[in-house]
Amino acid sequence: MRSLKIRGRDRISTPLGFCLNLNKLHRLSLLPNRTKKSIIARFKQSAETQSMTHDAIRTEALRILEILISMPFEECFPLRKEFDVLPSRPGLYAVKHKEEGILYIGKALNVRNRFMGGHKALYYAYLDRLDPDDVRIAVVTLTYNQRLRALDLEALMLQVAKPRYNSRIRQSQD
Template sequence: MTEADIKEEAYKILEILISKPFSQCYCLTRDFKQLPTSPGIYAIKHKNEEILYIGKSGAIRARFRNGHNALTQAFFDRLDPADLRIATFVVTNRQIRQLSEIESLILQKVDKPKYNSRIPLVE
């Protein structure tokens, strides 16, 4: 994939995450059993459609089952868990190799999500 292809893929994924209606995103649960086990990009969204966090994972469900700092921060900010949902985009085998770069491009395009502490730069 060329750099232009990767950028185009990243922006398509971002648009999918942003445009996914809150009602169609995954609810927070104790075991996150409904989340995909596949690698992908995910967004933690607030009910007002604001994206609070964007991340990547080699196994989305495992990422949340092992704890997630953004959810801890939301707890301390006293956000109602019912007002939070997770939007996901499962990546293809071709996209897995560029997962970090795709995440970085997405984070640079979005107005800094509240719970992303650092925005990785694309090299």
């Protein structure tokens, strides 16, 4: 959901697709109080997230990248047929090799489903004849605010790390 500023009025889209004027929200007697509070809370979260500066996003991306790089290989998730050990939550992940380091960086709304459906990084590792025991997956789960900026976080991480299996890296405007 995105909040908009239209002619000086704050508006927000509801999950049903309606656009509400928050200045007149108290007049909407059809909505229960819980719904009003939930809409206002989402509006505030959206406003906080949109106010993040580029520097704050870059700092957060570098912090997450540092976590992925410094995570010991033994603490990363091993490759399994069902990937049942991976979290089923939103996250940024790195496919790591024991000696070569990070091979691929990506984002997913559900990390487990992302790998269960097949993944090109694992296919490339197979083609490069890497031992499956030497390849693992490091995951950092994302908060709601981080999830909204996941595309920007991933792009900045790719620019810094330049993993060899990431074929498309979004270039910055700098």
